[in-house]
Amino acid sequence: MVPDLGALVPFALVVLVAVYFHTVTGFGVAMVIMGLASSAGIVSVATLASVVSIVTLMNGVALRGNLHHVPWKIVGVMAVAVLPASVVGVLLLDYLSSEAADVIQVLLGLIIVHGGVSLAWRPTPLSTVSGQGSFAYYGFLGGLIGGMFGIPGPPLIYHLYRQPMSLAQIRSALIFLNAFIAGARTLFVMVQGQLHTPEIVLSALCLPLVVVATLAGKRFPPPCSAATMRRIAFVLLVVMGLTLIAPVLMKWLG
Template identity: 80%
Template sequence: MIIPELAALAPFALVVIAAVYFHTVTGFGLAMIIMGLASGAGIVSVATLASVVSIVTLMNSALALRGNLHHVPWAVTGVMVVAVLPASLLGVLLLDYLSSEAADVIQVLLGLVIVYGGVNFAWKPEPLKQLSGRGSFAYYAFLGGLIGGMFGIPGPPLIFQLYRQPLSLAQIRGGLIFLNAVIAGARTLFVAAQGQLYSQELVLSAICLPLVAVATLAGKRYPPPCSPQTMRRFAFALLILMGLGLIVPVLVHWL
């Protein structure tokens, strides 16, 4: 077992605190921030980091949803859970089946769709007049699971669907946090069943626990003073970045 030295853990701890706080107030972004910032530092392997992110997500979700489960829009969230889990498995299988060139093309097309949706709603962040039908929620959850299985980022379609609904920010956050917890839980169980959840991941997750608790409580008690419209615009701006995150690596590879 190799645990990073204290000097290396200090910047990692700051990244975890920032990511957990952001995730608590928006309902998404934890994996994006930790994987994006910590993986480049080379503190631990990407595989180890992905497992730690899943466990940290479960910790954050348990604390963030405590006392707030009544905010989760269960009718639509349940539909999304049913669709996202099998789609995630299908995405993994589909990636194995497709050639690398075909997978790259799909990745760019999906990135373009996400960027377009983000630009469209960031420009006019007003929510829809009425709640979408269950079929719409199932569709976006399925798409999110497919993207998650193929490219490791299930968030964008789920964020897009929920943030454009006529729901309160508390409901949107609750729904996204619960969905992220389900996805993280399924991944953790799958990795554990394969015997690939090692002591390094567990020790790092245990080190993160007090950081997660502090950052989650801070997010619950001291959210940023933003209006719902500003928060929606911010969410869709981040969707644009997520879409570009799908497109740019492929373009760089092609060039």
Template identity: 50%
Template sequence: MKLINFIIEAPWLFLIIAGFAGYFQTVTGFGLGMIVMGLAGGLGIAPVATVAAVISLMTLVNCVVALPGRLHHVHWPSVRATTLGIIPTIVVGVLLLDYLSDGAATVVQILLGLVILYAASGLLLKANRQEQVASRASFVLFGGLSGFLGGLFGIAGPPLIYHYYRQPLELIRIRNTLILMFAVTSGLRTLFVVGRGEMNMDILTLTVWAFPVIAVATWIGRHWPPPFSAATMRRLVFIILMLIGVSLIVAGLFS
């Protein structure tokens, strides 16, 4: 009977979304947070604040596993500047989400739709590389944008991904620097949420459920990638996220 109740009470739709997101990130290298927030948050499976906290925890664990032995590939000068931008704006993002969640669900819905559209556009956007590494101020600026989105919805990736892939750095250095920055963003957001006493059982339960599903989806992605290219996968998720983003905005405006 306990096993039956355990199976019935499982958040199956959320786990399906997490599995799809984990598989997609394995075969393309990015997208877990965007997909989970876009589908789980957009479809109302769980409160946006809960989904954002779960995404931060999943991202943090993923980064901690991926980083050991690769820190020598990190571009440290940009890390310091980017972190300066992240710290204050991630607090602003979390506080704004708390404020809006209390009585402005429609505004949260529209903002989420806009962020998802922005994130979706990044799937197909190709950044032209610069001849020299950008200024310290630019890393602070893009760090601030990522911190705000990370605090608001747990989706810190798009601004940083766009900015770093424009830099004349080796791809391995870009990838590992981004992993570290995602760890910083997720870690800071999680610490702030814990400090405010908002790390509840719903967040922890969803996270515990999601970890093994994402692990299995990652293993499947490594051994059985899709029969079409990563570019096709990006277009597919681009279409899905665009539809969700537009529907959230339209529903919010008419409500």
């Protein structure tokens, strides 16, 4: 079922903020949309995950003119690990969707909180670039979470922001990997025949919003350092995650 106009307007605002944030940092679109839209109960988590994947894929246009910043060796290792994990994640969400909606909401909240805490936990970059095995490991985790919720961010953000690379490299790597995972997830969902009218309509409505917010992010980035952006992301993600977890805990305890 497609949300009515009263729900679509706040959803559109959420998408604008999320895509702008994602464009200037390399992450955030999935977590912001899933966090705020899930809290508002606009549509189901499964529907949101599909919409988020398509929106993230659209936002890949932010890489235009910036592909030379992508650290391809690192990204290639993570991309290979992402594919099988994305499939497992989609299948796991299918199972949980029919078994425990509250569990899904708590898991989603925990993942979003973890994404925020990860940014604050290790703000200082490592002295040397990590080994390929670690990139494959975090790529697999990102693919698994991306397959479940359309949010590959937390493991990828945590690992890449620790690397001794420029902000442009980190941002470009994250945008590419997020788009890659989103594309893999969307393709698998389509093959399964699970891309229905609500997902298609919401995604179509998001298209012009993605274009506007992406252009705004590229032309008018905020005058913030990488450290400041991490702090902003930390607070935002932790608040959103706790907002999802608290109602379920109160329900269970009550």
